[in-house]
Amino acid sequence: MLEKLKKEVWExxxxxxxxxxxxxxWGNVSGISHADGLFVIKPSGVEYxxxxxxxxxxxxxxxxxxxxxxxxxxxxxxxxxLYKAFRGIGGIAHTHSTYAVAFAQALKEIPCLGTTHADxxxxxxxxxxxxxxQEVDNAYERNTGMVILERFKQVDPLTMPAVLIAAHAxxxxxxxxxxxxxxxxxxxxxxxxxxxxxxxxPDIGELPRHVLxxxxxxxxxxxxxxxxxxxx
Amino acid sequence: MLEKLKKEVWExxxxxxxxxxxxxxWGNVSGISHADGLFVIKPSGVEYxxxxxxxxxxxxxxxxxxxxxxxxxxxxxxxxxLYKAFRGIGGIAHTHSTYAVAFAQALKEIPCLGTTHADxxxxxxxxxxxxxxQEVDNAYERNTGMVILERFKQVDPLTMPAVLIAAHAxxxxxxxxxxxxxxxxxxxxxxxxxxxxxxxxPDIGELPRHVLxxxxxxxxxxxxxxxxxxxx
Amino acid sequence: MLEKLKKEVWExxxxxxxxxxxxxxWGNVSGISHADGLFVIKPSGVEYxxxxxxxxxxxxxxxxxxxxxxxxxxxxxxxxxLYKAFRGIGGIAHTHSTYAVAFAQALKEIPCLGTTHADxxxxxxxxxxxxxxQEVDNAYERNTGMVILERFKQVDPLTMPAVLIAAHAxxxxxxxxxxxxxxxxxxxxxxxxxxxxxxxxPDIGELPRHVLxxxxxxxxxxxxxxxxxxxx
Amino acid sequence: MLEKLKKEVWExxxxxxxxxxxxxxWGNVSGISHADGLFVIKPSGVEYxxxxxxxxxxxxxxxxxxxxxxxxxxxxxxxxxLYKAFRGIGGIAHTHSTYAVAFAQALKEIPCLGTTHADxxxxxxxxxxxxxxQEVDNAYERNTGMVILERFKQVDPLTMPAVLIAAHAxxxxxxxxxxxxxxxxxxxxxxxxxxxxxxxxPDIGELPRHVLxxxxxxxxxxxxxxxxxxxx
Numbered sequence: 018m019l020e021k022l023k024k025e026v027w028e029x030x031x032x033x034x035x036x037x038x039x040x041x042x043w044g045n046v047s048g049i050s051h052a053d054g055l056f057v058i059k060p061s062g063v064e065y066x067x068x069x070x071x072x073x074x075x076x077x078x079x080x081x082x083x084x085x086x087x088x089x090x091x092x093x094x095x096x097x098x099l100y101k102a103f104r105g106i107g108g109i110a111h112t113h114s115t116y117a118v119a120f121a122q123a124l125k126e127i128p129c130l131g132t133t134h135a136d137x138x139x140x141x142x143x144x145x146x147x148x149x150x151q152e153v154d155n156a157y158e159r160n161t162g163m164v165i166l167e168r169f170k171q172v173d174p175l176t177m178p179a180v181l182i183a184a185h186a187x188x189x190x191x192x193x194x195x196x197x198x199x200x201x202x203x204x205x206x207x208x209x210x211x212x213x214x215x216x217x218x219p220d221i222g223e224l225p226r227h228v229l230x231x232x233x234x235x236x237x238x239x240x241x242x243x244x245x246x247x248x249x
Numbered sequence: 250m251l252e253k254l255k256k257e258v259w260e261x262x263x264x265x266x267x268x269x270x271x272x273x274x275w276g277n278v279s280g281i282s283h284a285d286g287l288f289v290i291k292p293s294g295v296e297y298x299x300x301x302x303x304x305x306x307x308x309x310x311x312x313x314x315x316x317x318x319x320x321x322x323x324x325x326x327x328x329x330x331l332y333k334a335f336r337g338i339g340g341i342a343h344t345h346s347t348y349a350v351a352f353a354q355a356l357k358e359i360p361c362l363g364t365t366h367a368d369x370x371x372x373x374x375x376x377x378x379x380x381x382x383q384e385v386d387n388a389y390e391r392n393t394g395m396v397i398l399e400r401f402k403q404v405d406p407l408t409m410p411a412v413l414i415a416a417h418a419x420x421x422x423x424x425x426x427x428x429x430x431x432x433x434x435x436x437x438x439x440x441x442x443x444x445x446x447x448x449x450x451p452d453i454g455e456l457p458r459h460v461l462x463x464x465x466x467x468x469x470x471x472x473x474x475x476x477x478x479x480x481x
Numbered sequence: 482m483l484e485k486l487k488k489e490v491w492e493x494x495x496x497x498x499x500x501x502x503x504x505x506x507w508g509n510v511s512g513i514s515h516a517d518g519l520f521v522i523k524p525s526g527v528e529y530x531x532x533x534x535x536x537x538x539x540x541x542x543x544x545x546x547x548x549x550x551x552x553x554x555x556x557x558x559x560x561x562x563l564y565k566a567f568r569g570i571g572g573i574a575h576t577h578s579t580y581a582v583a584f585a586q587a588l589k590e591i592p593c594l595g596t597t598h599a600d601x602x603x604x605x606x607x608x609x610x611x612x613x614x615q616e617v618d619n620a621y622e623r624n625t626g627m628v629i630l631e632r633f634k635q636v637d638p639l640t641m642p643a644v645l646i647a648a649h650a651x652x653x654x655x656x657x658x659x660x661x662x663x664x665x666x667x668x669x670x671x672x673x674x675x676x677x678x679x680x681x682x683p684d685i686g687e688l689p690r691h692v693l694x695x696x697x698x699x700x701x702x703x704x705x706x707x708x709x710x711x712x713x
Numbered sequence: 714m715l716e717k718l719k720k721e722v723w724e725x726x727x728x729x730x731x732x733x734x735x736x737x738x739w740g741n742v743s744g745i746s747h748a749d750g751l752f753v754i755k756p757s758g759v760e761y762x763x764x765x766x767x768x769x770x771x772x773x774x775x776x777x778x779x780x781x782x783x784x785x786x787x788x789x790x791x792x793x794x795l796y797k798a799f800r801g802i803g804g805i806a807h808t809h810s811t812y813a814v815a816f817a818q819a820l821k822e823i824p825c826l827g828t829t830h831a832d833x834x835x836x837x838x839x840x841x842x843x844x845x846x847q848e849v850d851n852a853y854e855r856n857t858g859m860v861i862l863e864r865f866k867q868v869d870p871l872t873m874p875a876v877l878i879a880a881h882a883x884x885x886x887x888x889x890x891x892x893x894x895x896x897x898x899x900x901x902x903x904x905x906x907x908x909x910x911x912x913x914x915p916d917i918g919e920l921p922r923h924v925l926x927x928x929x930x931x932x933x934x935x936x937x938x939x940x941x942x943x944x945x
Binding site: 133203206209210211214224228231235243245 | 505
Binding site: 353 | 826827828829832895898899902905906907909910912913914917920921923924927931938939940941
């Protein structure tokens with residue numbers, strides 16, 4: 018079932034591991050087939066080096082495991098809520114990368130301070146509110162998804178493919194599992210750049226709007242001219 | 250004698266070396282067989298790449314070497330005190346990893362600022378007091394163990410598998426030598442995250458108690474649901 | 482056409498990638514043949530590991546692609562302006578390396594605080610002004626070149642082979658594509674050193690002029706005595 | 714001539730390169746045969762990966778090259794002054810490692826804040842004064858050696874095997890070329906630890922004297938008990 022998607026998700030999990038963003042087993046990637054109403058996700062707590070495509074777990078949009086000998090990632094319910102609400106996305110990557118986590122723990126969004134950021138994220142990367150005690154005690158992972166959706170009421174997930182969960186860590190997404198991993202890599206890089214910039218110039222303002230617009234559209238707009246084709 | 254344990258301890262020492270936490274020969278791992286009343290530890294000052302399982306040293310709970318052609322780690326007496334007092338642990342890892350050392354040198358505990366920390370350590374990672382001149386002059390390594398035990402009078406070593414020795418470095422422990430190494434890796438990662446968070450938000454408070462409880466129990470509680478089984 | 486130069490530029494792009502300065506596809510290197518009035522540049526958005534010399538794109542000094550199956554780097558127009566104005570240079574490297582970007586985003590030049598810096602850059606590395614909205618909307622990449630040239634009216638590009646574009650990133654250049662990459666590596670290293678120095682001593686002054694002069698000329702002056710010959 | 718020493722110095726230069734402390738060709742190691750009154754040093758500006766033992770240069774204690782097809786390191790005159798004054802040392806390593814340079818550029822010694830430091834350096838690592846304009850203009854590298862010796866009038870080079878040259882970088886030494894490299898590695902590690910500690914606790918005091926004494930002697934004293942023998 019979904020052999021191609023399982024291989025893609027497996028490869029994306031391995032790419033995430035080789036990106037250097039992962040400590041121990043802290044992170045997971047999933048990918049969805051909207052046609053089938055199914056997504057594929059990393060098994061929970063398994064070492065990246067020891068996984069094969071067959072270890073990936075297939076889950077339906079009610080959150081039920083429909084194939085796979087392993088238990089799915091403990092964050093599966095969060096992935097599920099994002100897939101149900103963000104219909105244009107094809108993959109999700111979750112990491113505990115250091116600088117993105119530092120902003121999440123500081124309860125601060127990552128301000129857009131330069132063109133590197135603008136190339137990937139259309140403005141400051143938002144941070145959710147903290148979950149209430151009740152939200153933590155019941156259906157914690159599902160509620161983690163819900164506070165992301167609450168934060169994205171006025172935000173377009175297709176131009177802002179990342180969020181920081183307060184006191185937790187980032188979730189990123191994209192056109193595919195592989196694209197979500199690239200956004201996770203970009204997020205950590207721009208988080209470190211913003212961190213360093215704020216050490217040098219604590220009161221620096223955000224990138225002017227016209228530069229943000231230009232850089233984002235150069236890569237992602239209808240007249241994009243970065244890369245070898247518009248789909249890239 | 251204890252061939253399996255010697256191999257495990259040798260592998261854990263090598264895993265520690267490959268984790269990137271080790272500079273030169275600054276670090277050592279041990280593992281215990283409670284049934285035999287013996288523990289196995291790295292030899293002192295030997296290069297990680299040049300060790301074999303047979304270079305490991307077997308020590309009894311009186312601190313006597315009972316097998317091994319090498320002198321055991323100079324920190325052996327510290328390991329011994331921890332094994333005698335913390336009966337539920339199977340392995341100990343000692344490193345001089347950079348950010349954990351920075352907190353130890355700053356005489357500050359590592360505050361629990363997010364879920365990454367809470368997944369591994371149930372609250373702020375404690376720091377000992379400085380040793381007195383007398384404690385340094387006589388049985389220094391044993392007294393290093395004693396100030397850890399003094400600090401842990403009100404702390405459960407099974408939910409807090411790490412300590413910072415003031416102006417020195419961390420000791421970590423776990424179910425096994427391999428598990429102790431994982432905790433040493435986790436400790437350095439959360440120390441760096443806390444360091445960066447404090448740069449961004451010096452007055453940030455600790456993670457709310459209900460989130461700490463949730464994350465720790467999700468991985469380690471009686472109803473743990475992270476990983477493929479409860480033992481993991 | 483220009484097989485030797487294409488190979489050099491390809492190798493320089495790969496050297497840049499292996500230097501650790503590159504995240505994803507953020508960076509590009511070009512090299513020029515002044516005799517032919519042509520330069521060779523990396524294709525846009527292509528993975529470094531997957532490129533061959535034949536993927537390099539040949540561009541003339543009017544900015545027209547004269548050979549190559551790929552679209553050239555989106556930054557080609559910036560390279561073009563630099564080649565037209567800086568006649569003594571043979572190659573250009575553009576990166577988004579972290580610490581150089583941090584200074585660029587902070588709108589601060591990199592002060593010359595030590596001899597490592599002086600060995601490569603004759604004084605503080607300049608930062609451009611921000612582009613106006615009009616400059617961004619029309620011929621953005623060409624105008625990026627123009628603000629560099631504006632900043633270099635009183636600066637000699639042969640003794641200052643680097644610039645920070647405000648809120649963007651560095652451009653470096655040199656005698657060849659390979660030399661430009663070395664300057665990009667040196668720039669990131671001295672940017673990190675300056676960053677750390679400013680954390681330790683925010684009010685530290687610049688390196689005294691006579692030391693700057695000595696170190697720069699030791700490597701690059703007519704009586705240079707670093708390396709095995711004066712050309713190095 | 715001196716084949717064994719040339720091989721040792723070549724290996725030490727390669728070990729330094731693989732330590733990660735070296736950017737481009739910024740660094741060099743030498744070793745001395747006191748019996749022969751000759752020392753062996755890296756050639757200037759040569760890539761580490763491309764050197765062989767035969768590329769090493771043999772220099773006498775008047776600073777004359779007595780064997781070698783390459784020009785010796787541009788820092789040879791500094792090495793020479795140290796060998797003439799510090800008769801107990803066998804090797805010297807010079808790097809531009811990032812955190813040691815940051816302290817040197819900040820004109821600050823590296824305070825001894827913990828046992829990692831005390832294990833290698835008996836107290837704060839000293840920093841020289843800046844050279845005068847006259848000292849820079851004439852015999853610059855020799856005068857670099859002279860300001861080190863001036864700073865070490867009251868310091869024992871055998872218990873303090875490192876110095877920071879103001880606004881420049883560290884020199885380290887040891888029993889052998891290989892030992893000098895280990896001290897260079899230790900210096901960068903403790904510099905980073907001190908840097909981070911000062912971010913967390915700017916007013917932290919130095920390590921109490923009795924702990925400094927204990928740790929240094931545990932490794933280096935007449936009753937040393939670290940490692941497999943006293944010579945280590």
